[in-house]
Amino acid sequence: MDRAELACVLKAARARIAPEEVGLVAGPRRRVAGLRREEVAQLSGLSVDYVVRLEQGRAPRPSIQVLTALTRVLRLDRDGRDQVFRLAGSAPPLAGRVEMSVRPSVLRLLQRMTDLPALVLSAKGDVLVQNPMACALIGDLTSWPEGRRNLFWQRFLGAGETRVALTAEEIEPAEQQAVGSLRTALSRYPDDPELRELIDDLIAGSPRFQGLWRTGNVTTWRSTHKTIDHPDFGVLVLDCDTLLLPDTDQSMIVYSAAAGTREASALDMMRVTGTERMTAR
Known part of the structure; x- marks a missing residue:
């Protein structure tokens, strides 16, 4: 070093x-x-x-x-x-490993998106970066402890700290998509030790994940609707689009709402208030 x-x-x-x-x-x-x-x-x-x-x-x-x-x-x-x-005396990330660095050009694009909440995920579901609007909408997910900044770990082993609210009908498809996405990642990065460790932890700690993993389904992120239970603005149903960054196998998740809706008005207000709470805890 x-x-x-x-x-x-x-x-x-x-x-x-x-x-x-x-x-x-x-x-x-x-x-x-x-x-x-x-x-x-x-x-x-x-x-x-x-x-x-x-x-x-x-x-x-x-x-x-x-x-x-x-x-x-x-x-x-x-x-x-x-x-x-x-x-620092460490080998740089090898080819064939999940890319955890976000290109400067993508970071600039994310920062320019001042009107819409957006975040970037790794191929294995790690939250790599959020713009300020995303922090205002879903909270600062990068504040989760190191090693736990992963949407799949949070879904199966977390303590329910996310603001994403799933209906009874949405839970199973969301879980299947999470498991399928990890299977897809494993097929592309079979030698990535952190990916292997994540999957082993989920299998050992979540019977639900273990059961779904055995089905062998493979899938990827798809655009959908997301329900956010916001502490100030209540339940918001937003469009959630996934933009793929193919050279790094990363995904940019963008939330939006149609003009004139209550959700659009809430997003307009968040641009002003940011992460500041409007009501007492």
């Missing part, structure tokens, strides 16, 4: 990112170019102290999960990401 060079690369990458690129307001009193260390820590789910020590060349060797989170927040392209991995 080349701590000094890693520190230099991380600081330079942080300085290149304008706050507006990641949904933050710069403000008139900002004294640093790019992002603050506190903002990098918040966006990557790390402690401020750890980010400081990384940039000072005093941190222990970061894990693969930490490197993946940092390179995503710093919007590094594949070459930049691989450089950070090597400087």
Whole structure:
């Protein structure tokens, strides 16, 4: 691990990112170019102290999960990401593994979508990034603990922290789609250890998943309607479209509503309120 060079690369990458690129307001009193260390820590789910020590060349060797989170927040392209991995003493992600980095061009596209909630998922259902509207609508899913930022894990093993509300008729198709999507991912990435670990955890921890897994069905994400139980705006039924990013096998999920509907009015209000709660808990 080349701590000094890693520190230099991380600081330079942080300085290149304008706050507006990641949904933050710069403000008139900002004294640093790019992002603050506190903002990098918040966006990557790390402690401020750890980010400081990384940039000072005093941190222990970061894990693969930490490197993946940092390179995503710093919007590094594949070459930049691989450089950070090597400087940290880790092998860059291999071909044939599920891609966990989001291309800078996709991040720019996501950030420009200020009117609609959108998020990007990996091939195995990890929540990689959300725009501010998605945080306002469904909550900040990237705040889930590391290793649990996965829609399939949350569906079968989570504690019901999601705002997505399924009717009795929707539960079984949603579960079948989740299992089928993981089977599709396994057929494409049979050597990915994190995918294998996720599937093993689901089989061991969820009898429902285990039963569905044995059926052998394969499927992919499809556009549909989603019901969101929002704490301020109540039950919202939204169109939910899946846009495929074929070169990385990632999916962009976009929520929308027809003009003139109650749901469209709620989305208009969320653009103003953001994640701020309008009612007391």
